[in-house]
Amino acid sequence: MVSFRGVGKSYGAVRAVADLDLELYPGETVALLGPNGAGKSSTLDLLLGLRSPDSGSLSLFGTTPQRAIEQGRVGAMLQSGGLMEGVKVKELVGLARDLHPRAYPLDRIMATAGITDIADRMVDKLSGGQEQRVRFALATAGANDLIVLDEPTTGMDVSARQTFWGAMRQQAEQGRTVLFATHYLEEADEIADRVIVLHRGRVLADGTAAEIKARAGARRVSFDLEGPIDRDALHGLPFLTALEISGGGRGDGSRHTVRIQSQDADATVHALYGLGAYPHHLEVSGLGLEQAFIALTTASDVTPATAEEAAR
Ligand SMILES: Nc1ncnc2c1ncn2[C@@H]1O[C@H](COP(=O)(O)OP(=O)(O)OP(=O)(O)O)[C@@H](O)[C@H]1O
Numbered sequence: 001m002v003s004f005r006g007v008g009k010s011y012g013a014v015r016a017v018a019d020l021d022l023e024l025y026p027g028e029t030v031a032l033l034g035p036n037g038a039g040k041s042s043t044l045d046l047l048l049g050l051r052s053p054d055s056g057s058l059s060l061f062g063t064t065p066q067r068a069i070e071q072g073r074v075g076a077m078l079q080s081g082g083l084m085e086g087v088k089v090k091e092l093v094g095l096a097r098d099l100h101p102r103a104y105p106l107d108r109i110m111a112t113a114g115i116t117d118i119a120d121r122m123v124d125k126l127s128g129g130q131e132q133r134v135r136f137a138l139a140t141a142g143a144n145d146l147i148v149l150d151e152p153t154t155g156m157d158v159s160a161r162q163t164f165w166g167a168m169r170q171q172a173e174q175g176r177t178v179l180f181a182t183h184y185l186e187e188a189d190e191i192a193d194r195v196i197v198l199h200r201g202r203v204l205a206d207g208t209a210a211e212i213k214a215r216a217g218a219r220r221v222s223f224d225l226e227g228p229i230d231r232d233a234l235h236g237l238p239f240l241t242a243l244e245i246s247g248g249g250r251g252d253g254s255r256h257t258v259r260i261q262s263q264d265a266d267a268t269v270h271a272l273y274g275l276g277a278y279p280h281h282l283e284v285s286g287l288g289l290e291q292a293f294i295a296l297t298t299a300s301d302v303t304p305a306t307a308e309e310a311a312r
Pocket of ligand 1: 011014015016034035036037038039040041042043
């Protein structure tokens, strides 16, 4: 239903999207992740026909983005662009409803977005989180087949976020495709059934959150050490990608907690015993999505971050 073939987009010398191939299928909930400047917003702008590609081609529902939007197949909630001022919330949502070829009843849109209680508020008097909910109402004013959300929960409090994702789940259960860009990796982990990691305008990884975590390869190893520690020897352990040592006072008898990221946890632990160390509370676990994301993006950088930075 969405197809990018070799799509490129530059702004002057900045290559925001580079030779991007991407297919989205009906009913998927897809998270678009990437560090700042990775090209997420540019990709969404291209998808929505707000910008034209310099190279390659893209289609939505077998037609152009503009045509698909005219047909009321796409709803979007973007980061940029202010809301219309001088109108009440219900008037603005009513306007979006009137423009939608397959609109839902106004009460239902307002209730779904959790804005019934602010229906009579002026749009320019809303808090950041309330504005986001109104944007959400505008994106879901009718029966869209695809919903595109650029960092939708920025500024929302915990309960607003829960309401928001509950409503999005309902949309997905009704067979809609939901594509959202986010910096909240836990949202991607919990909500998306597919995660696409963009970096420097290209797809770096594409799969379920579990696949992305496995793809990062690294595992976490943590343990405590009693007594004096040899920091250089720990830094010299094989296959380390990150090392963090905490605790330990000035006295020799104190306990340190060591957290390691390793590309080969078995070999690292073996070498640790080889140092004559006796690790207590040894734990080996997979990476969370956040660490996997950092491991993947830093590994692909020309200048990788230091081990300490990667561990943070
Ligand atoms: N209108 C523009 N003019 C010039 N450069 C731009 C423009 N829009 C984006 N860029 C540049 O293109 C690159 C990709 O930006 P984009 O906003 O798509 O990234 P992003 O992944 O959405 O970033 P963020 O997470 O910070 O929102 C960045 O280097 C950005 O500075």
